[in-house]
Amino acid sequence: MAQSLLEEFYDLLGHNTVELRIQAGQGVALLYQLVRQHDNEFSWQQEECLCQLLQELTTDSHKYRAKRDRKEQRAWFRDVVHTLQNDDDENHMKCIEKVTVGPEHDREKVLLDTWCLKTQYKALCNVLGEGLNTHLTYNVGVRDVFSLGPPPDPQDHTHSPALSRSQKKINKLKESTVSKARHRTRKKNRDNKATDKTYQD
Structure with a gap:
């Protein structure tokens, strides 16, 4: 199963779309990480060609690709190559990502130090x-x-959970409506007092 999936990922690494190449690279890293949890000596039959291609993608400087695409691709594939070359490393990832969650007064750090966690977080997003x-x-x-x-x-x-944008808009609208109603009431009371004073005079 892993062998056939790697073959498909390998073919996608040469695709013209940078997003698809990156997704394929992430798939390779994730698959290696999961398989090596059960078989430390796992290797693909074309692993040498795979590593060579991945290494080329980390230094891709073709001018026909957008500069931003080249930069994003190189960053991702450096991490992918690190995963394949350091299978005994505890974290498997060179670029560990930390995400801050929770309300402002009680922040928590989510540590994404494996491809599995990173993939799960992205899916939930x-x-x-x-x-x-x-x-x-x-x-x-x-x-x-x-x-x-x-x-x-x-x-x-x-x-208390942070309010969403829609909830904030609703609350702001309610506050605005109440404020306008209060303003109209006060103005009406002032007008009535002024009228009463005029009659008394």
Whole structure:
């Protein structure tokens, strides 16, 4: 299974689209990492060609590719090559990513130090969008994936979840409506007082 998947990834590494090349490289790194958890001596039959191609992608300087694409590609594939060449390394990744989550008054660090965690985090980002921060703070299942421990007590107001943009807009609209109504009431009261004073005079 792993051999056939690597063959498909290898073919995609030569694709014209930089995003697809990067995805293929990430797939190679993830597959190697997972397989080597069960077989430390795993190697692909065309591993030498694979490593050579990956190394070329880390130094790709073809002018027909956009400068931004070349920079992004080189950064990703350096990490992929590091994974394949350092299979005994505990973290397997050269570029460890840290993501900050939680409300401003109680920040937590999510450590993405394996390709598996990085892939899971990316998938959750695509599915949950802006709600990911709340899930990482209070969802037990999601927190277990990233070893964040038990969630904070929802009854503790110091750990109240951050409001989404839509919630903030709704609250702001409510406050604006209340403020306008209060202003109209005060103005009406002032007008009534002025009228009463005029009649008394």
